[in-house]
Each structure stands twice: as C-alpha cells, then as structure tokens.
Amino acid sequence: MAPRLRQLIPANSPERALVTPPGSASASASAAGGPAASVRGLTRRFGDRVVLDRLDLDIAPGEFVAMIGRSGSGKSTLLRALAGLDRGVTGTLAVPGQVAVAFQEPRLVPWKKVVSNVTLGLRVPDADSVARSALAEVGLAGRVSAWPLTLSGGEAQRASLARALVRQPSLLLLDEPFSALDALTRISMHRLVLRLWEHHKPAVLLVTHDVDEALALADRVLVLGDGRITHAAAIDVPRPRDRDHPAQVALRVRLLTELGVPGAATS
Amino acid sequence: MSASVMVTVDAGIGASPPAARGKPRGQRGQRRHGWLRLASPVAAVGLWQLLSSAGVLPASKLASPAAIVHTAYTLITTTNPTYGTLQNSLLVSAGRWAIGFSLGVVIAVLLAVVTGLSRAAEVAVDPIVQALRSIPLLGILPLFIVWFGIGELPKDLIVLLGALFPMYVNAFAGIRGVDSRLRELGQVLGLSRRELVTSIVLPGALPQVFAGLRLSVVSSLLALVVGEQINANAGLGNMIMQAESFLQNDIIMVALIVYAILGLLADWIVRVLERKALAWRRDFVS
Numbered sequence: 001m002a003p004r005l006r007q008l009i010p011a012n013s014p015e016r017a018l019v020t021p022p023g024s025a026s027a028s029a030s031a032a033g034g035p036a037a038s039v040r041g042l043t044r045r046f047g048d049r050v051v052l053d054r055l056d057l058d059i060a061p062g063e064f065v066a067m068i069g070r071s072g073s074g075k076s077t078l079l080r081a082l083a084g085l086d087r088g089v090t091g092t093l094a095v096p097g098q099v100a101v102a103f104q105e106p107r108l109v110p111w112k113k114v115v116s117n118v119t120l121g122l123r124v125p126d127a128d129s130v131a132r133s134a135l136a137e138v139g140l141a142g143r144v145s146a147w148p149l150t151l152s153g154g155e156a157q158r159a160s161l162a163r164a165l166v167r168q169p170s171l172l173l174l175d176e177p178f179s180a181l182d183a184l185t186r187i188s189m190h191r192l193v194l195r196l197w198e199h200h201k202p203a204v205l206l207v208t209h210d211v212d213e214a215l216a217l218a219d220r221v222l223v224l225g226d227g228r229i230t231h232a233a234a235i236d237v238p239r240p241r242d243r244d245h246p247a248q249v250a251l252r253v254r255l256l257t258e259l260g261v262p263g264a265a266t267s
Numbered sequence: 268m269s270a271s272v273m274v275t276v277d278a279g280i281g282a283s284p285p286a287a288r289g290k291p292r293g294q295r296g297q298r299r300h301g302w303l304r305l306a307s308p309v310a311a312v313g314l315w316q317l318l319s320s321a322g323v324l325p326a327s328k329l330a331s332p333a334a335i336v337h338t339a340y341t342l343i344t345t346t347n348p349t350y351g352t353l354q355n356s357l358l359v360s361a362g363r364w365a366i367g368f369s370l371g372v373v374i375a376v377l378l379a380v381v382t383g384l385s386r387a388a389e390v391a392v393d394p395i396v397q398a399l400r401s402i403p404l405l406g407i408l409p410l411f412i413v414w415f416g417i418g419e420l421p422k423d424l425i426v427l428l429g430a431l432f433p434m435y436v437n438a439f440a441g442i443r444g445v446d447s448r449l450r451e452l453g454q455v456l457g458l459s460r461r462e463l464v465t466s467i468v469l470p471g472a473l474p475q476v477f478a479g480l481r482l483s484v485v486s487s488l489l490a491l492v493v494g495e496q497i498n499a500n501a502g503l504g505n506m507i508m509q510a511e512s513f514l515q516n517d518i519i520m521v522a523l524i525v526y527a528i529l530g531l532l533a534d535w536i537v538r539v540l541e542r543k544a545l546a547w548r549r550d551f552v553s
Contacts, residue, residue, distance in 0.1 A: 085451055085454065123457075
C-alpha cells in the first residue's frame with residue numbers, strides 16, 4: 001500500500017488542513033530512518049474549546065508510545081488526526097509510512113466474514129492467504145470464515161489487530177482497543193500486542209486511560225492534559241514487566257499524580 | 268426463539284465449514300415455522316365454510332369457499348369470451364406487475380443511492396419524490412390515460428410508482444443509517460468511493476432495502492388492481508370489472524384470492540432472498 005505524507009497548514013494560517021497525495025518522496029523519507037510520525041504545533045479547536053494546543057510529538061520507528069490522559073484531554077483527537085480522519089486540525093503533521101488503526105470498538109464489517117474484513121482494501125497479491133496467515137498469527141485460524149457478530153469481544157479485537165497488521169504499517173494507532181474487554185482477556189491481549197510488535201516492529205501509539213496498561217507495554221509514556229503533553233517518562237524495565245518492580249511502582253505514582261489522582265497507586 | 272439462536276451460534280464455533288453446519292438445522296426450523304404460519308388462514312377458511320353451509324353468510328353476498336373453488340375450476344377449464352381463462356388473466360396481470368415492480372425497485376434504489384450519498388442530490392431530488400409520493404395513485408390514473416392512452420404503458424407505470432415510493436423511502440433511510448464509524452473505517456483502509464459504496468454503504472442498507480421490498484410488493488399489487496380496473500381488456504382487474512357488471516361475486520372472490528396468492532408468493536420470495544442475503548445478522552439465525 002502506498003505510504004502517506006500529510007503536510008498541514010501552519011497553525012496561524014486560517015486555511016484548513018491540506019493533505020498531499022502520496023509521492024515517491026515519502027517512501028524515501030521512511031527509508032532514510034526519519035521518525036515514523038512527526039507532529040509540530042498541532043492545534044484543534046471545537047468552537048471556542050482548544051482540544052489540542054500547539055502539540056509537538058515525534059515517534060521513532062519501532063517505538064512503542066503510550067498516551068494517557070483523562071477523558072476529554074484530546075488523546076483521541078490526536079490519534080484521529082494521525083489517522084487522517086480529522087481535517088480540522090492545523091499545524092504540521094507528517095506520517096511518512098503506512099498507517100493502520102485498531103479502534104476501541106473493533107469495527108468489523110458485520111456482513112463480511114472475518115477473512116474478508118482483513119482483506120478489505122488490502123491491495124497486495126494473494127491478499128487472501130496473507131489475511132489467513134495474519135489471522136493464524138493472532139490465534140483466529142479457526143474463525144477465518146465466521147461472521148463477525150459470532151465472535152467474542154476478544155476475538156473481534158484480535159481480528160481487528162490482524163486487519164491492521166496485514167497493511168504492514170510503519171505506524172500502528174491503537175485507540176483504547178482493550179478498554180471494553182474483561183480483565184483476563186485484556187492481559188492476554190497485552191501479551192499478543194507485545195508479541196506482534198516485537199515481530200513486526202511498527203511504531204505504536206497506544207491511546208489509553210489505563211496507567212497499568214501503559215506501564216506494561218510502552219517504551220515511553222506521555223500524559224496529555226489541556227491539549228498539551230504535560231509529562232513524558234521513558235520506561236526501560238525489560239518486558240514482560242513485573243507490576244511490582246520498584247521503578248514501575250514509582251512511575252505509577254508519578255503518572256497518577258500527573259493525572260490528578262495522587263495517592264491512588266496503593267494496590 | 269432464543270433457544271434456537273443459541274444452538275445455531277454454538278454450531279458456528281464448530282470446525283466444519285459454515286455452509287455444511289448451518290443448513291439442516293435452519294431449514295428444518297424454517298419448515299416447521301412455515302407450516303405453523305398456515306394454521307390460522309386454514310382455520311379462518313374452515314370457519315367461513317361452516318358459516319356459509321349453515322346459511323349465516325348468504326351466497327348472494329359472499330360465496331362459500333367450496334363454491335369459489337368450483338368457480339375457479341370453471342374459470343380455468345373454460346374460455347370466457349370477454350376475458351379468456353383464469354390462467355390467461357393471471358399471466359397478463361403477473362407480466363404487468365413484474366415489469367412495473369422490477370423497474371420501480373431498480374429506479375428507487377438508484378435514486379436512493381444518489382440522494383443518500385450526496386446532500387446536494389438530496390436537496391434537489393428528495394422534495395420532488397416526497398411530493399409525488401403523497402399523490403394517490405387512483406387519482407393519477409386518469410391523467411396517465413390522457414397522457415399515455417389505454418395501452419399497457421399507463422398500467423405498467425402505475426405499478427412502477429406503487430413499487431417505487433416505499434422502496435425509495437426505505438433505501439434512502441437505510442443508506443443514511445449506515446454506521447458512520449464503518450464509513451470512517453473505509454477511509455482508514457483506503458477504500459475507493461466505489462468500494463465504499465459496494466462494500467459498506469449498500470450492504471449496510473440491505474436490511475432496510477428488504478423492508479422496503481416487502482412494502483413495495485404490497486403497494487405495487489394495489490396499484491395493479493387499480494390500474495387494471497380502468498380500461499383494461501385483459502388481466503385479473505378486467506375480470507373483476509366484468510364480473511361486477513353481472514354481479515358474479517364468486518368470480519370477484521377468485522380474482523381477489525389470486526391477487527392475494529400473488530402477493531404471498533412475492534413476499535415469500537423476498538423473505539427467502541432476505542434470509543440468504545442477511546445471513547450475517549444474528550437475529551436471522553433460526
């Protein structure tokens with residue numbers, strides 16, 4: 001699939017966002033080892049409310065970034081902008097490679113069997129067998145020709161991950177994809193995501209409101225508040241991570257304080 | 268009902284291919300259901316015959332089921348000088364209906380796709396359709412005869428209009444009702460506009476399209492009855508007209524029953540298609 005490069009009008013310009021069609025320059029940009037996503041001065045207003053306020057963000061190739069924030073902090077708005085779904089943002093935003101998204105609700109097309117959901121819009125030779133092996137990779141080999149409405153929540157979310165991964169994204173956007181799952185399913189999904197990430201190495205931006213999820217998965221955790229990144233923390237604890245690792249406990253306290261719930265980290 | 272839903276969903280998790288596992292269960296359930304649906308009409312006809320035989324319903328007002336069957340047999344086996352045989356009338360009527368209905372449905376869906384996908388087209392076309400929709404077909408027929416004569420054209424057109432409006436309204440609502448999150452997904456997956464229409468919009472509107480189809484079957488048959496009773500020289504409506512002048516209410520009953528059978532048959536076909544096309548819906552299992 002063709003990589004995308006979005007160049008937006010600077011924040012002070014009255015014009016709306018402009019999207020440039022994919023070109024050969026973008027392919028060389030990602031080949032040159034530049035960031036998987038680069039955001040400068042990104043601003044989004046809904047009426048008088050400023051949801052994103054001159055936000056800067058770089059995501060390195062293969063980096064796993066988690067973004068946490070209270071609801072309404074603009075994290076989903078940022079993700080939608082990176083996915084190219086929000087034309088109302090101003091600033092510059094460059095995503096040189098292929099972007100794939102897994103949404104909070106799996107968004108499987110109910111009238112397409114699981115495998116056809118994965119191949120939807122996929123323009124590679126032998127898309128069907130590519131999709132089948134991706135489904136096998138997420139443990140859905142037996143549900144290839146099932147109707148989406150017969151899948152459990154975890155199965156549907158895994159199908160959604162397979163659909164994102166077959167596009168071989170250089171940037172994978174995860175919009176709270178595990179928030180609707182039960183605790184046990186969520187843990188196995190965390191393991192699956194890590195395994196897939198280690199295998200395919202896309203840059204990942206995970207939007208979540210779950211501090212523990214961010215601590216378990218990410219290389220870097222960002223806290224979003226009032227449309228800006230208010231706190232950033234790198235995590236170098238090796239995976240799989242112990243929840244009670246002293247560094248993790250300390251960071252949990254710090255992040256929760258940043259989110260405005262101090263003292264809530266005692267488990 | 269919920270019990271059989273559970274059974275079929277469980278069957279879905281098995282290892283056998285989906286076509287092999289769903290069918291026998293579904294068909295058996297469907298047939299049993301089909302027979303059950305016949306019970307109340309059969310009981311109603313039985314009661315009617317009883318009341319006729321007992322003399323509660325006078326034959327001059329309403330013929331008995333037995334008399335109607337006899338009349339139908341006579342109409343099939345003998346050729347009437349004015350309207351021929353029953354099967355001949357049926358063939359003429361069914362032909363008119365098929366032409367008008369299929370054209371009406373196709374035009375309605377095309378119109379709905381255009382107005383459903385474009386606000387500009389909606390503003391331009393929808394008010395006209397809504398205005399035309401509220402004109403009674405019976406009132407428009409004399410004009411059609413003035414414009415198009417007394418041939419087949421005005422009859423086909425009236426059936427076409429009868430099918431068009433319910434289909435258009437439902438298809439339009441169906442297209443507008445497609446989950447916007449799925450349209451957004453199509454955008455993220457890089458679908459072309461054509462792919463978006465064929466993979467997301469039309470299949471998403473299909474449940475509503477089928478609802479429209481079933482309403483269209485009924486209203487186009489109504490239009491057919493209306494259209495055939497004025498200036499027709501063949502068809503079931505003409506048969507009713509002729510019978511009316513000679514007070515042959517048994518013949519009128521036969522024609523009405525044939526209309527009803529035609530409607531039930533068409534509805535049944537739509538339902539079978541619906542079950543096949545909407546197999547993905549959980550509530551269509553069983």
